[in-house]
Amino acid sequence: MLKNLNTKQKIIGLSSSIMILFMIYGFISGKSFSLIINDSEYIENTVVPEIIHLSKFEKYILDMQLSISNAIIENNFDKIGEAKEYFNKASIEMSVIQELFKNNSNELKNIKNLELLAKNLFTEGENIANKFIVTENKNIILEQSIEAYSEHLHHFENEIEKEIQKVENNLKSNVNEIIALSKDSLFEGIVLLVIGVLIGFTVSVVIIKQISKSLDSFKLGLLGFFAYLNRESNTTELLEDSSKDEFGQMAKVVNENIIKTKAGI
Template sequence: MLNNISTRKKLMFFPALFILNIIIAGMLYSYFNAKVKHTTEAQISTEEFIQDLLKGRISVYQFLRVSNEQRAQKVRDDFANLDSEVKQLQATLTEKENIKLADKILELSALYVKDFDLFSKEKIRTYNEGTQAESAEAKRLILEMRKIALELEKTLNDINKRAISLKEDASSTLTTVLLILAIVSSILFILFSVALSSLIVNTLNDFKHGLLSFFSFLNRETSDVKALNAKGSDEFAQMAKVVNENITLINEGLKKDNQAVEDALKVVEKAKLGYLDVQLQTQANNPQLLQLSEALNSMLRNIKRNTDSISVVLKEFSNYKFTSKVDSSGIQGDMKEFIENVNFLTGEISGLL
């Protein structure tokens, strides 16, 4: 499959994977960091709830010391502020358990304020009358308020602990996810690097073996040449196809040249035996060999023509005709000397007769 992908695209995988890794890491970090931030804000808010409850109870103690409507309203305002903050947080919560705890806080707060309203009316009345002793109803309401306050405090601590736990879980999850992403990315980088390097090395080795086989053929070490592996459409496959095309052309040319040399040797052997009417028919691919073949054919034709001319003159001797001579124009060297000797013999015999 990788053979059908260009080397440039293969190498582009690394920066693409790196960019993709950065994008994924950024998205994951943004998502989990938002969760960490949200849970941190929830933790801070729940801690503020505990402080608001403490303020409300302090306001109750202050009301017990000086029981008037102003102090009573201060208690109501403190718990109203607690309710408002709890509702704001509840709107952002996603955990069902936390939502239930927020509902419970609002419910307990409402019960506490309800009992306080009943208690405050009785307390303001007795305070204005100067009565120090608490009525049975007032004592009952105080006990009920204390019980509700303790339950409310416990619930606030529970939601605070859950907020802390969620924050720690979100932080831990963020670290784990980023670590897994780093490990997976590293494994992908390593696997692709090994696969790509192995592919390139194997392709280069095939390329090298193919060229060595071709060079062995050129050096006459082997009688045949193997084509390079040209599977795929990447740069190496394209180079292999070009090399294979040239190997085919050169191989065919060498075979033609070898055949021409073989035929030339046969012609020479026949010429050595005295056959001068032979010609080299095979067309060589090499221009020099082609030129040599043409020169050899021309030489054989000239020798054949000269020997034929000499043969004609010598045959005339059998008919007692000694007047013909062999034309030696354009001829030099030993052949010219041979023709001149034949012509001299013809002239001498003709003179004697």
């Protein structure tokens, strides 16, 4: 096949083959980079904010619980108001969290359950603190209520830790996917680079051999023709002109002159 091409066409063909390989690599890499960008944006815009706001929500609820405990310990109504402020801050965080999870119906149910648990914790803690402050027999209030409240608080902590763990696992999964895509893209690039080098080297060797062979054949034929012209030889053979490259074209020109010269002698 290469024999039917001239040198320019061979070089263009070689360059085109290598270019096609790089285009394929560019297409594959483009898809990989697109997925990496999508995952990165998802992490930046969704997963990280989820972790941040869930953690802040948990912190405000725990601060709320601490204020309720201080209200009981200090017999202080102001601490109940402080607990209310923390609960309001937690509610703001919860609104943001629900917006982040709005496209995930299953997790949104869990988030709303957390909201309900937090609301019940505040209501229950507020009632306990109010009763404790105004009641003279405080031990009875504590004995009846604190144990149940502690269980509810523990349940809340377990549930929110589960949600945070899910989000963290989601983050790890996306990061691992980005790493895997990056490795795959690098591997594909190396493979295509090696293939390109091998193709380029192989085709270059073939082209060089063909050019060298054509040049040697042309040289021998031309020397034979000159020997015939100088009466150093009684005969001369036509040059090999079957090649479609420049040497084949030159050989045809020389052959025409050989034929004319033979006819004129």
